[in-house]
Amino acid sequence: MAQVRFAISTTFRQVTSKISLGKQQTIHSEGLLSNCRPLKTLSKAKHTQVSSRIDLNENSQKNSPNLGLVFGATVLCSGVVLYNWNRQAKCKPSAIQDVSGGQVVTRDGITAGKLGDDIPKLPPGPIKEYSKAEVAKHNTVKDGIWVTYKGNVYDVTQFVEQHPGGDKIMLAAGGALEPFWSLYAVHNSEEVKEILQEMHIGSLKYDMNEDVIDIDDPFARDPQRHPALMINSLKPFNAEPPPELVVDSYITPNELFFVRNHLPVPVVDPKTFRLEIEFSSGKTKKFSLDDLKKFKEHTITASLQCAGNRRSEMSKYKPVKGLSWNFTAISNARWTGVLLRDVLQSAGVTLTNDEIKHVQFEGLDKDPTGAPYGASIAIEKALGPFGDVLLAYKMNGEELPGDHGFPLRVIVPGVVGARNVKWLSKIILSDIESQSHWQQNDYKGFSPSVDWDSVDFKKSVAVQDYPCQSAICQPKNGSEVHRSEETVVVKGYSWSGGGRDTIRVDVSGDGGKTWKVATLQKEHQTPYRAWAWSLWEVELPIPADGKKMEIICKSVDDSYNVQPDSVQGIWNLRGLLNNSWHHIAVDVKEE
Amino acid sequence: MAQVRFAISTTFRQVTSKISLGKQQTIHSEGLLSNCRPLKTLSKAKHTQVSSRIDLNENSQKNSPNLGLVFGATVLCSGVVLYNWNRQAKCKPSAIQDVSGGQVVTRDGITAGKLGDDIPKLPPGPIKEYSKAEVAKHNTVKDGIWVTYKGNVYDVTQFVEQHPGGDKIMLAAGGALEPFWSLYAVHNSEEVKEILQEMHIGSLKYDMNEDVIDIDDPFARDPQRHPALMINSLKPFNAEPPPELVVDSYITPNELFFVRNHLPVPVVDPKTFRLEIEFSSGKTKKFSLDDLKKFKEHTITASLQCAGNRRSEMSKYKPVKGLSWNFTAISNARWTGVLLRDVLQSAGVTLTNDEIKHVQFEGLDKDPTGAPYGASIAIEKALGPFGDVLLAYKMNGEELPGDHGFPLRVIVPGVVGARNVKWLSKIILSDIESQSHWQQNDYKGFSPSVDWDSVDFKKSVAVQDYPCQSAICQPKNGSEVHRSEETVVVKGYSWSGGGRDTIRVDVSGDGGKTWKVATLQKEHQTPYRAWAWSLWEVELPIPADGKKMEIICKSVDDSYNVQPDSVQGIWNLRGLLNNSWHHIAVDVKEE
Secondary structure, eight states: OHHHHHHHHHHHHHHHHHIIIIIOOOOOOHHHHOOSOSHHHHHHHHHHHHHHHHHHHHHHHHHOTTTHHHHHHHHHHHHHHHHTTTSOTTOOGGGEEEEETTEEEETTOOEEEEOOOOSOOOOSSOOOEEOHHHHHTOEETTTEEEEEETTEEEEOTTTGGGOTTGGGGGGGTTSBSHHHHTTOGGGOSHHHHHHHHTTEEEEEOOOGGGGOOOTTOTTTTSOOOOTTSEEEETTTTEEEOOHHHHTTOSSOOGGGSOEEOSSOOOOOOTTTOOEEEEOTTSOEEEEOHHHHTTSOEEEEEEEEEOTTTTHHHHHHHSOOSSOOOOSOOEEEEEEEEEEHHHHHHHTTOOTTOTTOOEEEEEEEEEOTTSOEEEEEEEHHHHHSTTTOOEEEEEETTEEOOGGGTTTOEEEOTTBOGGGSOSSEEEEEEESSOOOSHHHHSSSBOOOTTOOTTTOOGGGSOBOOBOOOEEEEEESOTTOEEEGGGOEEEEEEEEEOSTTOOEEEEEEESSTTSSOEEOEEEOOOOOTTOOOSOEEEEEEEEOOSSOSEEEEEEEEEETTOOBOOSOSTTTOOTTOOOOOSOEEEEEEEEOO | OHHHHHHHHHHHHHHHHHIIIIIOOOOOOHHHHOOSOSHHHHHHHHHHHHHHHHHHHHHHHHHOTTTHHHHHHHHHHHHHHHHTTTSBTTOOGGGEEEEETTEEEETTOOEEEEOOOOSOOOOSSOOOEEOHHHHHHOEETTTEEEEEETTEEEEOTTTGGGOTTGGGGGGGTTSBSHHHHTTOGGGOSHHHHHHHHTTEEEEEOOOGGGGOOOTTOTTTTOBOOOTTSEEEETTTTEEEOOHHHHTTOSSOOGGGSOEEOSSOOOOOOTTTOOEEEEOTTSOEEEEOHHHHTTSOEEEEEEEEEOTTTTHHHHHHHSOOOSOOOOSOOEEEEEEEEEEHHHHHHHTTOOTTOTTOOEEEEEEEEEOTTSOEEEEEEEHHHHHSTTTOOEEEEEETTEEOOGGGTTTOEEEOTTBOGGGSOSSEEEEEEESSOOOSHHHHSSSBOOOTTOOTTTOOGGGSOBOOBOOOEEEEEESOTTOEEEGGGOEEEEEEEEEOSTTOOEEEEEEESSTTSSOEEOEEEOOOOOTTOOOSOEEEEEEEEOOSSOSEEEEEEEEEETTOOBOOSOSTTTOOTTOOOOOSOEEEEEEEEOO
16 A cells, blocks of 8 residues: 555656646635625535535445435534635525435525535444544644544544645644645545545534624624634734745635735625725716626736735844734735726826826725725826736636625735725725825835834835845745755745846855855746746755755846845834845754 | 135035035036037037137236237147047147137137136236146145146145035146036136136146047047046046035036946937838838927936946955946936837837837947947837837937937936947837847846856846945045034935835944934936936934944835845846945044
């Protein structure tokens, strides 16, 4: 069996390296992308969920007919809970009303179609039940590493070292495999399921309390999120993907895209949703989603980055105020929508109108006083032929997820995340910038010597285009390499705002004494409109001596802008725009 | 008399500070700006030259009738030589044919008008004659400081300390005052001339050999230049203005604008000059200057910077190849011409033509093989509404000087100087970049670890937009400050390419421990089209102890791009784009 596994591992490695070259087609199950808003979408999600369940019944009937009904019922409950990890809390399992003859009928009577065959066959014998809490305790080699899949519990402790995807399997330790397998299509094979089946140890108990909602909590209707996200704040929700997953795909899967919410996620009915545009005359015009979709549809690939990305490193130099983002508050997606320029020009707005200097945006997310989230950009960005500002209703081919602005978000490519207003409800053409807190008293840079006593937000310029940035995602800071391996593969990302493409990433394995140029993985972008990041990879020699290997990366954009050497000169009291050289250190072990 | 001088000094200081706020109206004498090409312009230059001479005759007749004729004749020759410091060598004094009754008639018979009264009255007594070589030796306090003005020699050694403009007077030590006085209108007063008169010690000998041309020297017809320019290379001519003059005026006077020539300056007849445009079809169209001037005229204020600016600092870290520019290979001017966009659009060229990706430029300056200087830019820059690429025929309101591309130069604002092709003769619309040496094998950046053995120019991206830059122009590195003065005023410039405005300059007087934000002197610029630099000024406290004060500046542009801390990470074998923090040190003296 070990030999068979080795053969599979080799195949996996090939696939994995293909992924890192950007060929991966990630599979998004309906359950992952639905946020459980329209009932129609919900019913589709249910199909996938229940499909597994019924299939299990069928399998169990074939393999272990005596256990079929009991086992099937158990998995019915736990499978729904697990597979619903990404849906909104208001979606109850009770929505499923009838199951018969391999077809699912949901509450609204829609028949959800023929069911598939996609979970491992189980060995015969009595089934032990475990609660999610019990499983969660098994997340280290010492305590054993357990995972769950479609209502079953598996002990994968012995398998971890053989996992072709390396220690990424540990992201699921103590929890569900589904969210991760949905990202990596390679798991969708009989061989993988056979391997998993051998490690089966029991099934999950269903906990009725998991779906209870606190109606006084403004965040109660927030979407559920992918368990791999590293959370900086729960309410409002702010989280970033694990670095090792970031460099896995040029296009960040929606469920791993970093989330930066300032307020609770609004729940919006797309049927009644209207975008209001207020012109400089004071007149307004409202657009339904269908009205907007009459304009020519465009898809652009653009990275978004939080202005606070890498704040935690800046804090180490001197404390700052703000969420303690690590270095992956950045992601890359394909956004589909209509050009703001087209919509504004259809209403007669041109660059020659001197009264309009700024385009203000308001979201449907509101603070306790009722004030909406707001931001603005220059009219030149909105109307210029190379601005590519998009009113986006799709993200990576799917409806916008709740955390990313459903049903409409303005994508201002090349500009800091904070101006890419989510749940966009209003556009105001004005001679002044947005007067919101976030435009006036936040997201501005300051000299390193400005402190909270001397700061004057009015005197500083709002952040728009992002400066050039890069970071090392692999290996992990503090991890080990073996000197006998001679080289180490280093991977990361690089991005610059303002439509400036990355032209070079230099990586050093000796603390900056020498540099090697990384290979860039990027798509072709036209000058002045390079909105998407580059992923990069380089193989560095492990130094002949010393117990530590200090790895540094720094990038250059096509304006030959570079990253500053250190935090010293860019430190600012809000901890914004830390784009200093990224340093990590790994321990070099002898054999 | 000392008291009177002090009073004048005070007035001068007020005027000087007014200048630094951008109010200065620099006076360009005709002789300074003429490059002696069209005879009509030449005749004007002669007027100014001879006007002084005749006036001197009149004065000498009044004050010292016995010496009038001899003295007048002497000054006639030497005055012409001196005042012609900026003309082309081909303009001979013999062009002046007749002088009578206070009017000048030139070779073409034009009467140049009534003569003025603008040189100091001379004391009676015998006049001693000095050669230019003798005067040049007197350029230190130890040897005495001599200057010349309109054929006369003055010993200003005692005056230097009282000079209201500070040690800028030393720029003229051993040479002529005219080039400097033409920059500073404040000298154009009776009081100044009276002060100068007291220091008169003799007159200049005329040297017939000065106008001899070596017809085998391809640089023989190069224009004459301002003596204040700091020369890096004579043939081809490459020079930059002294830092103390750079911060004197927001608009750099033409004669102080840095000069970066790759080849001899071509002599062009504007009447027969044609600009040829080659379209992607292969067809060509020719434009005379008059044809071009039928398009709408635009004036833009744009700074140009040599990609090699500050190379000398980079060389100190590790040697590089290239001209050893100090830190003022940057200047700012108002350019007048027609938009390349308008000219191309009139011929039907649009952004939607996929065959055109680059706009190539060729100059009339040719290397020994006959290959013209060449460069190219992206079509998006040429046609975009915010590109502002100009076919310029005027610089600061005057005809383009020979060193700056007479009769036509393409100004590509925000882009490195090398793409702003001078003596522009041909534009080629193409799917590829210019194949010239300067686009393909020069003006590209490299990783710090690339050396001349490993370099591959084909793999690197041609420099276009310039990254953000700043430098300290005052005080001078190595100069002295006195602790009792408590503060020191620091001045400099800051600029970023790509239309990005400077939003902040931080200056430290303690080696980077603390920073003070400088006051910016700049004109209003619209977003994405900030082509001109900022001058800046800040008053820093002199540290309470220590013999050295280390002053550093660094700037931030409106994309929040910053300068890198050090040369270490940006060093490259060609020494390009050194935009690391600028450091100087001054000696702190006790009373």
